Amino acid sequence: MSSIPTEFEELKNSGELPSPTGVGMKILEITRTDDYSAEDMGDAIMSDPSLTGRILRLANSADRAGHEAVTTVSGAIMRLGGSVVRDLALAFSLISEREAGACRPFDYERYWSLSLGRAVAAQELSRHFGLFKPEEAYICGLLGEIGMLALASVHAERYGKILLSNQGKTLRALREAEFAEFEIDHATVSKCMLAEWGLPQLFVEAVNQFNSQRAFTPTEEPIATLADLLRLADAIGSAILLGETTPPRRITEIGDQLEILRDVLKVDDSGLQGFCDQVAKEWQQWGESLDIETTEIRFSQVLAAIAHGRDMARAEENKARQQAGPEVEPAAVAAKVPVVKLPPLGATLGDERIRILAVDDDPVSLRLLVRHLRAERFEVSMARGGKEALKRALQEKPALLIVDHEMPDLNGLEVVRALRRSSVGASMYILLLTGSHTNELLVEAFDAGVDDFVTKPFLATALSARIKAGVRIAKLQAKVERDRKTILEQLADKNALNRKLRTASLTDPLTGLPNRRHAMNRVDVEWKATERNGIPFCVIMLDIDKFKAVNDNFGHDVGDEVLQATAQAVKSALRGEDEVCRLGGEEFLVICRGAFEKDGAIVAERIRQAVENNVVKSPGFDRAVTVSLGVAGTHEGVPSLMALLKASDEAVYQAKNEGRNCVRVAGAPLPTPEEAEKYRRSA
Amino acid sequence: MQSKPTSIVSFSKLHRNEHGGDPVIDRDVFSILEELADEDDPDLVAEIVELFLVDSAERMAQVADADAKSDADAIRGAAHALKSSSANIGALRFSQACASLEAAARGDDLDGLPELVCAALEMYEDVRGAFVRASDESA
Numbered sequence: 003m004s005s006i007p008t009e010f011e012e013l014k015n016s017g018e019l020p021s022p023t024g025v026g027m028k029i030l031e032i033t034r035t036d037d038y039s040a041e042d043m044g045d046a047i048m049s050d051p052s053l054t055g056r057i058l059r060l061a062n063s064a065d066r067a068g069h070e071a072v073t074t075v076s077g078a079i080m081r082l083g084g085s086v087v088r089d090l091a092l093a094f095s096l097i098s099e100r101e102a103g104a105c106r107p108f109d110y111e112r113y114w115s116l117s118l119g120r121a122v123a124a125q126e127l128s129r130h131f132g133l134f135k136p137e138e139a140y141i142c143g144l145l146g147e148i149g150m151l152a153l154a155s156v157h158a159e160r161y162g163k164i165l166l167s168n169q170g171k172t173l174r175a176l177r178e179a180e181f182a183e184f185e186i187d188h189a190t191v192s193k194c195m196l197a198e199w200g201l202p203q204l205f206v207e208a209v210n211q212f213n214s215q216r217a218f219t220p221t222e223e224p225i226a227t228l229a230d231l232l233r234l235a236d237a238i239g240s241a242i243l244l245g246e247t248t249p250p251r252r253i254t255e256i257g258d259q260l261e262i263l264r265d266v267l268k269v270d271d272s273g274l275q276g277f278c279d280q281v282a283k284e285w286q287q288w289g290e291s292l293d294i295e296t297t298e299i300r301f302s303q304v305l306a307a308i309a310h311g312r313d314m315a316r317a318e319e320n321k322a323r324q325q326a327g328p329e330v331e332p333a334a335v336a337a338k339v340p341v342v343k344l345p346p347l348g349a350t351l352g353d354e355r356i357r358i359l360a361v362d363d364d365p366v367s368l369r370l371l372v373r374h375l376r377a378e379r380f381e382v383s384m385a386r387g388g389k390e391a392l393k394r395a396l397q398e399k400p401a402l403l404i405v406d407h408e409m410p411d412l413n414g415l416e417v418v419r420a421l422r423r424s425s426v427g428a429s430m431y432i433l434l435l436t437g438s439h440t441n442e443l444l445v446e447a448f449d450a451g452v453d454d455f456v457t458k459p460f461l462a463t464a465l466s467a468r469i470k471a472g473v474r475i476a477k478l479q480a481k482v483e484r485d486r487k488t489i490l491e492q493l494a495d496k497n498a499l500n501r502k503l504r505t506a507s508l509t510d511p512l513t514g515l516p517n518r519r520h521a522m523n524r525v526d527v528e529w530k531a532t533e534r535n536g537i538p539f540c541v542i543m544l545d546i547d548k549f550k551a552v553n554d555n556f557g558h559d560v561g562d563e564v565l566q567a568t569a570q571a572v573k574s575a576l577r578g579e580d581e582v583c584r585l586g587g588e589e590f591l592v593i594c595r596g597a598f599e600k601d602g603a604i605v606a607e608r609i610r611q612a613v614e615n616n617v618v619k620s621p622g623f624d625r626a627v628t629v630s631l632g633v634a635g636t637h638e639g640v641p642s643l644m645a646l647l648k649a650s651d652e653a654v655y656q657a658k659n660e661g662r663n664c665v666r667v668a669g670a671p672l673p674t675p676e677e678a679e680k681y682r683r684s685a
Numbered sequence: 686m687q688s689k690p691t692s693i694v695s696f697s698k699l700h701r702n703e704h705g706g707d708p709v710i711d712r713d714v715f716s717i718l719e720e721l722a723d724e725d726d727p728d729l730v731a732e733i734v735e736l737f738l739v740d741s742a743e744r745m746a747q748v749a750d751a752d753a754k755s756d757a758d759a760i761r762g763a764a765h766a767l768k769s770s771s772a773n774i775g776a777l778r779f780s781q782a783c784a785s786l787e788a789a790a791r792g793d794d795l796d797g798l799p800e801l802v803c804a805a806l807e808m809y810e811d812v813r814g815a816f817v818r819a820s821d822e823s824a
Contacts, residue, residue, distance in 0.1 A: 363766060365736040365739075365770070366736050366737045366769075366773045367773055369732060369736055373726055377725065377726075408762070408765050410762055437769055458769045
């Protein structure tokens, strides 16, 4: 298994990645180990009737005719295999949890429509070629571009901008833009998510290859083959969803891929049409079942639209070629090009004109030099002596310095040496003007840091040539400097992003548990679900008894270990759907979805026992701690989420007051000894 | 830098005022200067001549002073500067005289110096005279 990139970890830490919830999450928990029991999984699936229906539907689809219809989840597991049913359940639970998200340019509805089209097409193709299991192909198709959904979910605004600026561009351009912005692209994100969910390595790698490029790969290796199958399926799915906004380039691409499909299916156009119509029909039926938007499609019309779109694209291409001029032999073109006057040398460095400092103690030479430089459109300043030159160079930071050697106060080489020692002067291009150049002077000058020479009196053309070379170097220098700045800025950006991710993180770094932020988000979601659908849930607030004494007597390191150990003990006592979060300090909150108060009380008692029996060993510390727990559940008497949390908090307080290491249920009378015993046994 | 000269010097005027032998002001060099003066820089030639006259007067004074003190190094510095500025305006003979003076001063050939200084001064007067007459006429 390849290592998980830190960029993906960062996405994950945002807590915004699409993830299976409810039954999907439960199934993920159950099947985390290799030796999970099929019955447990079957039970979990059956707790969700719509999921059960969808899985039975797939188990009974198309080519299973002739077989006896499967009517139970365990029958489906028998027929499809446990792992396929598991992955299906995960995939389906992802769709059922979808909501239009904050990334406005991302078309969530269309995303799932296309994913479903790809899934159905992949299933049909798999069946047709007898390659892979059709249900596996279906899962890969459905989750094939999950990384895009993930980026849209985590970085709604920034990904929105990327999508807008890459509209109509290639897949590669999009991935590069993603990478530039997030240092991870949707191919890698998709791959990591599938791996994270424990999908087979074949799926993970095939989805990665599919996301990396649209072109087919001619090998017979299974991963590449499955990736190709996904590409063909994607072409069908994309064809189904062809719209007026589809750019001509993409239409051409889809058209090309469908032609390849026709060839590999070994059919003619009407055969291709028949195959695709079958996919479209199934797509529609699945859409109804999964509550995904679909429309009735006739592939004869789709193929006609593609043909039309390709003609348009071709016409556009021709037009572009004509505008660029006819393709004729270079010689013929050259003959027609008028001789143009060379533009002035004083091109610009970025947006600024190139600045040159000209230095000469002879006013006539200086005046002539400046005349030349201004004619070349440089921005010129001048100095009449070495000291003045040094001062101006440091102030004005010219890109080029042209300095006379022989000057009374500081000579040219002294100026150059001084400049080269400064940060400003280190990157300056320096031309030395000399009346004579003996070998000794040359050696001395290059030693001092001179870049080039011009002899006086200079010829305008020779001077221009030398300056031109200097400008080129100065531009390179400026580019290096700009690049360096950009890199520094990017580093700063990245650090800022990391900081932001950290503060936005939903995980408590000490225990690895979800933190208070996550807990509050989660109870809010549960509360809304209760209001909407009447699904009960309860919260268990718990607090480590006499934790302050642990910190005071054994130090914070031991205190931290106690917190970590308690977190693990609590986790071990939970049901698949329950979640424990660290609220802060020694306070934790357990959220039990779909549980009434009495169920919560059982879980709470189980937690109490788990903690009580968990001996924490640390230098100087060798005993178990205890916790006091307060349970509160949703019912008519609880008017708000705040009231629910307050009730559980008060129950903890009550537990503390009544001797600690016990469970109290909000609003419930003290349990009788028999009741307490009953809870103990059922836990 | 300094006020603009009011006169326009042209090579034709310099040429007319010349008398025999090697020209005091080289025609080719000076015409290059004249070509450089375009709409962007119409006063170039006049400015340069003015700059030369002011600067060279000062330098020649330095040469005379240094000669009186037998300060070879001061002579060398001034002669070097004069060598290049005079070459720029086409005073090639004078420029050569300055070059000889510079070389002699550098080589500490102090015996030959007074003679070379005299020759340079004489030639400088010619150059100065040529420019001054030309500007007077055009004024």
